[in-house]
Amino acid sequence: MLELYRHELFGSFYSWRGAAWIIGASLIFSLVSYLLLTDKELSLLDQGEMLFNLAEVIVALGIIMSAANASSTISSEIESGTFESLLLVPISHKQIALQKLYSIITIWIFLYIVSIPYLIVVASGTTLALAAIVYTGVYGTLLITGISLISIAISAKLKSSKNSIMTILMIVLILLAPSIFFASSLKKTNFGTILESINPMSHAVNSLDSVLVDTEQSIFQQIDHIWPIVAFTLICLLIFLVYTRRFEIKGSE
Amino acid sequence: MLKVDGIDKFNDETQSLTTLITIVVCVLLILTIPLVIQKYNDCLQVLNNSKDLLYLFPQLAKGQNTSHLPILLKPIPQRLPTSLSQITGNNYIKLDISSPREIHGIAGQFIKIKGFITNNDPKHPFLGGIAYISLVDNNLKVPVDLEDWSAEKGLYIPSVNITQPIPLEWTVRLVKAGSYSVDILFNKEGSYHMPPIASSRILMEVSPKLNLNPGNVLPVAFGVPAVLIGLLGVLNYIRGKKTGVYS
Numbered sequence A: 001m002l003e004l005y006r007h008e009l010f011g012s013f014y015s016w017r018g019a020a021w022i023i024g025a026s027l028i029f030s031l032v033s034y035l036l037l038t039d040k041e042l043s044l045l046d047q048g049e050m051l052f053n054l055a056e057v058i059v060a061l062g063i064i065m066s067a068a069n070a071s072s073t074i075s076s077e078i079e080s081g082t083f084e085s086l087l088l089v090p091i092s093h094k095q096i097a098l099q100k101l102y103s104i105i106t107i108w109i110f111l112y113i114v115s116i117p118y119l120i121v122v123a124s125g126t127t128l129a130l131a132a133i134v135y136t137g138v139y140g141t142l143l144i145t146g147i148s149l150i151s152i153a154i155s156a157k158l159k160s161s162k163n164s165i166m167t168i169l170m171i172v173l174i175l176l177a178p179s180i181f182f183a184s185s186l187k188k189t190n191f192g193t194i195l196e197s198i199n200p201m202s203h204a205v206n207s208l209d210s211v212l213v214d215t216e217q218s219i220f221q222q223i224d225h226i227w228p229i230v231a232f233t234l235i236c237l238l239i240f241l242v243y244t245r246r247f248e249i250k251g252s253e
Numbered sequence B: 001m002l003k004v005d006g007i008d009k010f011n012d013e014t015q016s017l018t019t020l021i022t023i024v025v026c027v028l029l030i031l032t033i034p035l036v037i038q039k040y041n042d043c044l045q046v047l048n049n050s051k052d053l054l055y056l057f058p059q060l061a062k063g064q065n066t067s068h069l070p071i072l073l074k075p076i077p078q079r080l081p082t083s084l085s086q087i088t089g090n091n092y093i094k095l096d097i098s099s100p101r102e103i104h105g106i107a108g109q110f111i112k113i114k115g116f117i118t119n120n121d122p123k124h125p126f127l128g129g130i131a132y133i134s135l136v137d138n139n140l141k142v143p144v145d146l147e148d149w150s151a152e153k154g155l156y157i158p159s160v161n162i163t164q165p166i167p168l169e170w171t172v173r174l175v176k177a178g179s180y181s182v183d184i185l186f187n188k189e190g191s192y193h194m195p196p197i198a199s200s201r202i203l204m205e206v207s208p209k210l211n212l213n214p215g216n217v218l219p220v221a222f223g224v225p226a227v228l229i230g231l232l233g234v235l236n237y238i239r240g241k242k243t244g245v246y247s
Helices: A003-013 A016-038 A047-071 A075-079 A083-087 A093-122 A129-158 A161-180 A190-198 A200-212 A219-243 B002-062 B084-088 B214-243
Strands: B093-097 B102-106 B110-119 B129-137 B154-157 B166-173 B178-188 B202-207
Touching: A003 A016, A003 A093, A016 A047, A016 A093, A016 B214, A047 A093, A047 A129, A047 A161, A047 A200, A075 A083, A075 A129, A075 A161, A083 A093, A093 A129, A093 A219, A093 B214, A129 A161, A129 A200, A129 A219, A129 B002, A161 A190, A161 A200, A190 A200, A190 B002, A200 A219, B093 B178, B110 B178, B129 B166, B154 B166
Parallel strands: B102 B202
Antiparallel strands: B093 B110, B110 B166, B129 B154, B129 B178, B178 B202
């Protein structure tokens, strides 16, 4: 039933080359948390801010990895000529896309599990560890699911890995732009406020800030940030369902 | 056959290009929505401001009550004090430090700077003003930007008619190692032409923070990648054994 899912997942873990990403990700987390706690100037940050920075890195890394992975998932099969044989497997087209999606979400879950010890160690001595773990998990999973859904749809539609990776990276950069590139003064302008209000990534970042820096940990205090992210994921699901209803490959018409 | 393949390929590429252009156009459209809303808000604000000014200018011309107006729109004579002695007479206000005169701490630590302000002359009501701290780096001989050091920049003291001391307190984070002097300053409201009232100074010695393994980060930072490498190595070995690579 989930043969394709198992096959996709083994590809990401069963060889050194396939699993290099998880070691790379853990080294990034190690470096970030070690610098946050020991660097002469970074270590003077409030512990909540340190946690917030680490949570941002975890979610952003998860999004970029999932986007790169998902945006080539269908197009690479088409380009390498293996998609025709995949379509011969007696499962629906939607099932193929869904199983590929499950494998990408599972990879994020592995990445998230690897990040938990770092969140705990950076939160040591505070009561923020549980909130950091829960909110990073919730926002990471929702955003990564949304991005993966839209990436698979674009990959199926464009049928070219190069084009779909470029398009998805562009979308990811636009989503991350207000949090990464905008100065705080620009964020406070009407343009910045409106852009942040429609951007799910900004909602996740602002909510993490509110939970970890301002210690507003109740779900009711974060509901204004949660629903736009859920809405984004649902819109992505809709696009995914439309574009993966039936795959078209070369010469099928 | 080749021709048909060529047409298919051309159709595919055209379709891909169309989808790509559609996505780019959609993204650009989404990005323009906030701009349009901002422009609309700006226009509304400009219209409202013009209405306010049109309403206020006749009032100013007729000499009506303008106490509710912004300071820049008030008639100029009202902003100036009636006599110079009223502005400079601040000898009755005193600033004292209640914190130790020398503070020793480690970078990263939080300390409190405490003091109090007293109005010694009950005949002169306390007009209100802003009390703030000043931090000077003794080694570099420069004032320090308080941005990272203290969230509370200034304390507003309202107009009160008492002679009892009013306590002042600032929480300061020791950001950088070094030798600093701290003092409290007070700017009386409305007295734009006189120097601030200053307290005596506090000497603050900040020693560096030595972080080698805070919160046991070292075992995690080195341990997690090591465990992962080990696990993947074992998986790879089992797989190699099965396929005969390590036999």
